[in-house]
Amino acid sequence: MKKIPVGLQMYTLREICAKDFVGTLEKVADIGYAGVELAGLYSLSPGEVKEVLDDLNLKLAGNHVPGERDLDKLIRINNEMGCTAAWGPCMPEGKLPTDEAGCIAMAEYADRVGAKMKRNGIQLYYHNHSQEFQKINDRYIMDWLLEETDPDNVAAEIDVMWVQHAGVDPAAYILSLIHISEPTRL
Known part of the structure; x- marks a missing residue:
């Protein structure tokens, strides 16, 4: 039977991420998740987030944003991370x-x-x-x-x-x- 990859919505862990985002991603990878849906970058740059995810072999399923506020910035951030899906209100x-x-x-x-x-x-x-x-x-x-x-x-x-x-x-x-x-x- 083919293994179905499972991802984690990082908003679920937002309080822990606020204290140690990279460490939290490391634990998520260690548990066996295949990917994540982000809910913030926690002071990392988009490039740093991409590097951490790549190092941990975590796929970026999407980026949950609170609203488009600055659409050009949102597009730039997602493109820098290689993110092809964004969630949020509009x-x-x-x-x-x-x-x-x-x-x-x-x-x-x-x-x-x-x-x-x-x-x-x-x-x-x-x-x-x-x-x-x-x-x-x-x-x-x-x-x-x-x-x-x-x-x-x-x-x-x-x-x-x-x-x-x-x-x-x-x-x-x-x-x-x-x-x-x-x-x-x-």
Whole structure:
């Protein structure tokens, strides 16, 4: 049976990373993880992070960022690390929409950010929290985002804990996003 590589979301270890980021990465590698999703560089440069990950044979699955704030800087940092995926929220001025026009503006903004990242070799994944599961005109804000953006520019990282926190059944929500076809031949 083929071994499936498993990575670790470093946000889980953020308090330990703040004290000893490199030592924490060393322990993650020693445990046997194949890769990590970063949640900060903890005063290291992007080049230093890449060097540490390479030395430990840890793959960089992605970079979780608090928001795009300075998009050009985010792109530069990710490119310096060889990171091709970034996760995070993507709201104009960090504000959640309150009406249909706001949802459309959010989607258009995310699409522009994702397109620029894509042109620079990085896939944007929108990471939800519970607030994206408020409804506007009978649609979740998350659905507005996913349905009104180009899927080549904006993908989703569905955080099931936050979906549950919002009072939505995570399994049912994820199933609503999946298209399953019956094969006519294999």
